[in-house]
Structure formats: C-alpha cells, structure tokens
Amino acid sequence: MRSLLVLTLVLGTSRAGAETPPPAELLEEARQLSVVGACAKGESKTKADLIAAHCKKVTAEQDEWKKSWLGAAAPFFKTHVPAGLPKSVVYPFAGGDLATALTVYPDADEITTLALEPAGDPRSLARMNDADLKKALAVVATELEYLYRSSFSKTMNMIGAMRAGQLPTQLVFSLSALHMHGYDLVGVRYFKLDNGGEIVYLTTKDVEVAEKIRDIGARNRAFGNVEIKFKKPGGKRDQIYRHIAANLDNTHLKQWAAPLKHLQKKGKVAGMTKAASYLLSYGDFSAFRDYLIANVDWMVSDTTGIPPSYGMPAGFEYETWGDWKSSNMAAGNGAVRSTWQALYQQNPGKPLSFKFGYPNGAGEGHLVITKRTGKAQPAPLLRWEKAPPPTPPKAPQKDTDVVPPAKPITKK
Structure with a gap:
C-alpha cells in the first residue's frame, strides 16, 4: 500500500511538472x-563598426x-x-523610462x-x-x-x-x-x-x-x-x-x-508618473486614478499625477517645486489647469534645478510630491471659484485607441 502511495505521488508530481514547462530564459538575447x-x-556578434557608430x-x-x-x-x-x-x-x-524610476527608488x-x-x-x-x-x-x-x-x-x-x-x-x-x-x-x-x-x-x-x-x-x-x-x-x-x-x-x-x-x-x-498626457485628470481614466488613491503612500510626479482636486479630499498632502501657471499642452489646460494652478498659488514651488517630465507653459521644470497623511483637506480653488471645475469626461488624446486590448488568458 505504501509503495502504491509513493508511486502515485511520484506520477502525480511528474504530471504536474509536465503540465508546467519552465519559463523561457532570454538573458543572453538581452545581453546582446x-x-x-x-x-x-561586452562581446557581440554584430559588426563592430555598426556598434561603434551607434554608440558614439x-x-x-x-x-x-x-x-x-x-x-x-x-x-x-x-x-x-x-x-x-x-x-x-x-x-x-x-x-x-526606467532610468528615472531607478533614480527615485534605487533600493x-x-x-x-x-x-x-x-x-x-x-x-x-x-x-x-x-x-x-x-x-x-x-x-x-x-x-x-x-x-x-x-x-x-x-x-x-x-x-x-x-x-x-x-x-x-x-x-x-x-x-x-x-x-x-x-x-x-x-x-x-x-x-x-x-x-x-x-x-x-x-x-x-x-x-x-x-x-x-x-x-x-x-x-x-x-x-x-x-x-x-x-x-x-x-x-x-x-x-x-x-x-x-x-x-x-x-x-x-x-x-x-x-x-x-x-x-x-x-x-x-510607492508611485511615480510624469509626462502622462494629463490622463489622470480625465473621467475615462477614473479607475486607475482610484487605484492610485487607494494604494499609493507616496508619489512623485509632474502635474500629470493625481490631481489635487481628488488627492487632497482623499487625505493626501502636496509639496511643489518649480512654478506652474499653465501646461505645455492643450490637455493640461482648460478645466484641468485650474486645480494645479490653485495648488501652486496656495503652495508656491521651491527652487528646482532639473526637469521632471513636462515643462510648464513657459518651458520650465516643475515637480510635485504627493504623500498620504490621512488628513482630508478641501480641494484647492482659484479665488473666483466656489468649487473645482467638473472633471472632463474624456481625454482629448485619441492615441489610447491605437493598440487593441490584450486578450485574456487562462492558466492551463
């Protein structure tokens, strides 16, 4: 009986192993x-003159x-x-842009x-x-x-x-x-x-x-x-x-x-984003914005991050660097512009010596740190506003429709 049990376990293990092939390792291709x-x-099979011209x-x-x-x-x-x-x-x-992520979060x-x-x-x-x-x-x-x-x-x-x-x-x-x-x-x-x-x-x-x-x-x-x-x-x-x-x-x-x-x-x-076409400010990206608000403890961004009109009432505090009165692109102006402009009016940015994502409308760098404190605050308003402008329902960029959605897969 014991021998039969052992044989059954061995066969079961073998079948399980056969059903789950090992991952393909593509380390050498990546090194090349x-x-x-x-x-x-490193060594390469590619012609040296091609590499030299490119790498110069x-x-x-x-x-x-x-x-x-x-x-x-x-x-x-x-x-x-x-x-x-x-x-x-x-x-x-x-x-x-892995290069920036490794700079912010090297550990x-x-x-x-x-x-x-x-x-x-x-x-x-x-x-x-x-x-x-x-x-x-x-x-x-x-x-x-x-x-x-x-x-x-x-x-x-x-x-x-x-x-x-x-x-x-x-x-x-x-x-x-x-x-x-x-x-x-x-x-x-x-x-x-x-x-x-x-x-x-x-x-x-x-x-x-x-x-x-x-x-x-x-x-x-x-x-x-x-x-x-x-x-x-x-x-x-x-x-x-x-x-x-x-x-x-x-x-x-x-x-x-x-x-x-x-x-x-x-x-x-921990989170970060930059140069994100202001997508987090639009209604058709609300699900991912909600994910960030629920799960990010600390985040660095330009003004394409979590809008203060959503972040401050959810218990986030904002720190600003550089200056921001307008965006370098149409998607960041209009109704989207108001909350960031109000934030910078309430919290003038400290000096910043490098660019981080999009420049402002004047071509200058800016940076925003968003950190969870758990203390809800009213959304920042411009002096003539009584409430934040309504969230635009759909981002103006049509580029998100270029790539078809990935097909769901099921484990075998």
Missing part, C-alpha cells in the same frame, strides 16, 4: 541587445544625462524620498511600469541584416536622446519606435537605464497575466510561436510584458523590474482587468 543597442560593455552618439547622451540630470536629481531624491516606503513601485504611463525590491508600448521581441536582433539594423539603431539613438534631454518621450514618436520598432525599443531603453545606473543583468523572462492578474511566464514553445508572427507590431505585442532581474556588481540581492503593456483607460480595464488586479495584489506601493 544591451551591448548593441544600449552600449554596455548614445554614449555621449548617456554621459551627459548622468552629468547634467542625474547629478542634480539623485541628491534631491536622496533627501526627499522618506525611509520606510513600500518596496514595490508602480509607474503608470511610463513608456520606456526598490520591484519596479513595475505600465504603458501602451510593448517590451518587444528580444530575438529580433539576431534576424536583422546590417541595413535594417543601422536604421533601427538610428531610431533608438534619436528617441534615447530626446528622453535624456527633455525628461520625457513624445507619444507619437513611440508609436513607430516602440510599438512597430524592428528592435525591441522599450526593452533597449530599459537596458540603457540599467547600464547607466551600473547594474548587471541576472535574468530576463517574458510573461502574460491570467484573468486574475497572476504572472504566467512564456515558455520556449510560446516564444517559438510568437516568433512566427510576421507583423512586427503584433509580434512585439506578443512580447509585451518583460521581467528583468538585476543587481549591483558583486551584490547578493536581486531586484526586479517588470514592464506591462496595457491600456489603462476605463474601457480597456473593464474589458480586461488583469493589469489592475495584478497591481492590487501588491498592497500599498
């Missing part, structure tokens, strides 16, 4: 991309970013980010970014001829330069560069961030979310199936979500970065709530 696209040190430009931008932006921003955040924050960080509407256990842009196919480098690679690297260099000089990326540029890029541009941006901050890659896996928000890693078979997709945009979406483990050289502690390709408006989250369910499992988090 880091050398070729992000200009990290990219390395100069990386060095300037570290000197000009990181040199000013890192001490600021070291002073102002309090100890004891949650070790999980959530950064919505991030595009490919995070995990950083999760969310954006319309997919991480992209990590094996594309090995399939490209020299001419196509040269063009793709030029796109990467141009967009990295824009991000590092402006502190944000243009959404319309990212459509071609990341969603339809021949190289996995979002992934290359992330690898560049890790390289600049001095981290080593430990592991790279791709994943999907099941209907409950749990991670389901892509297997070797899944990767092989996805690679057969001929349309570049569709193939990049099949490689939409990536998990990167990294650590400091010689360090013993792994940190985790995950990027989730998702549309965060109400319509898409109602159709497929897995991204929101995944985030809710983390409990309280």
Whole structure:
C-alpha cells in the first residue's frame, strides 16, 4: 500500500511538472541587445563598426544625462524620498523610462511600469541584416536622446519606435537605464497575466510561436510584458523590474482587468508618473486614478499625477517645486489647469534645478510630491471659484485607441 502511495505521488508530481514547462530564459538575447543597442560593455556578434557608430552618439547622451540630470536629481531624491516606503513601485504611463524610476527608488525590491508600448521581441536582433539594423539603431539613438534631454518621450514618436520598432525599443531603453545606473543583468523572462492578474511566464514553445508572427507590431505585442532581474556588481540581492503593456483607460480595464488586479495584489506601493498626457485628470481614466488613491503612500510626479482636486479630499498632502501657471499642452489646460494652478498659488514651488517630465507653459521644470497623511483637506480653488471645475469626461488624446486590448488568458 505504501509503495502504491509513493508511486502515485511520484506520477502525480511528474504530471504536474509536465503540465508546467519552465519559463523561457532570454538573458543572453538581452545581453546582446544591451551591448548593441544600449552600449554596455561586452562581446557581440554584430559588426563592430555598426556598434561603434551607434554608440558614439548614445554614449555621449548617456554621459551627459548622468552629468547634467542625474547629478542634480539623485541628491534631491536622496533627501526627499522618506525611509520606510513600500518596496514595490508602480509607474503608470511610463513608456520606456526606467532610468528615472531607478533614480527615485534605487533600493526598490520591484519596479513595475505600465504603458501602451510593448517590451518587444528580444530575438529580433539576431534576424536583422546590417541595413535594417543601422536604421533601427538610428531610431533608438534619436528617441534615447530626446528622453535624456527633455525628461520625457513624445507619444507619437513611440508609436513607430516602440510599438512597430524592428528592435525591441522599450526593452533597449530599459537596458540603457540599467547600464547607466551600473547594474548587471541576472535574468530576463517574458510573461502574460491570467484573468486574475497572476504572472504566467512564456515558455520556449510560446516564444517559438510568437516568433512566427510576421507583423512586427503584433509580434512585439506578443512580447509585451518583460521581467528583468538585476543587481549591483558583486551584490547578493536581486531586484526586479517588470514592464506591462496595457491600456489603462476605463474601457480597456473593464474589458480586461488583469493589469489592475495584478497591481492590487501588491498592497500599498510607492508611485511615480510624469509626462502622462494629463490622463489622470480625465473621467475615462477614473479607475486607475482610484487605484492610485487607494494604494499609493507616496508619489512623485509632474502635474500629470493625481490631481489635487481628488488627492487632497482623499487625505493626501502636496509639496511643489518649480512654478506652474499653465501646461505645455492643450490637455493640461482648460478645466484641468485650474486645480494645479490653485495648488501652486496656495503652495508656491521651491527652487528646482532639473526637469521632471513636462515643462510648464513657459518651458520650465516643475515637480510635485504627493504623500498620504490621512488628513482630508478641501480641494484647492482659484479665488473666483466656489468649487473645482467638473472633471472632463474624456481625454482629448485619441492615441489610447491605437493598440487593441490584450486578450485574456487562462492558466492551463
């Protein structure tokens, strides 16, 4: 009887193992991309002259970013980010901006970014001829330069560069961030979310199936979500970065709530956002705004963060840096403008020596820290207002409709 029981357990364990293939590990592909696209040190199979031409430009931008932006921003955040924050960080509407997240939260256990842009196919480098690679690297260099000089990326540029890029541009941006901050890659896996928000890693078979997709945009979406483990050289502690390709408006989250369910499992988090097209100020992004209000303990942003008209009555306190009287874009003016303008009138910004996300209407930098105190306060009002203007129902940007919602999956 005992032998039969043991045999049954062994067979059951074997079947369970057979039903759950191991995740596909794509560390080597990521290392190659880091050398070729992000200009990290290492060996590569790509022609040296192609890498040299690309990296002459990219390395100069990386060095300037570290000197000009990181040199000013890192001490600021070291002073102002309090100890004891949650070790999980959530950064919505991030595009490919892991570099800033690592500056604000260098000690995070995990950083999760969310954006319309997919991480992209990590094996594309090995399939490209020299001419196509040269063009793709030029796109990467141009967009990295824009991000590092402006502190944000243009959404319309990212459509071609990341969603339809021949190289996995979002992934290359992330690898560049890790390289600049001095981290080593430990592991790279791709994943999907099941209907409950749990991670389901892509297997070797899944990767092989996805690679057969001929349309570049569709193939990049099949490689939409990536998990990167990294650590400091010689360090013993792994940190985790995950990027989730998702549309965060109400319509898409109602159709497929897995991204929101995944985030809710983390409990309280630290947060950040910037250059987010003021989407959190509009009615059709209320579900994600409500998630942040319920779960974020401390957050840094530009004026595309949680609007004071929602945050202050919910028990958040706001600190301001720089100046803000108007937005650099139409989406941040009109009814959206009022609450931020009133905040800066009530709490004039302290001096700021670096840009953080969008500039104000005068082209100057600004920054907002939002922290949970539990003490509700009235929303800030301009002197002629009796109540905050009604929330605009729908964001003016049509770009959120470009990418179809991800298809739900079920664990096997």
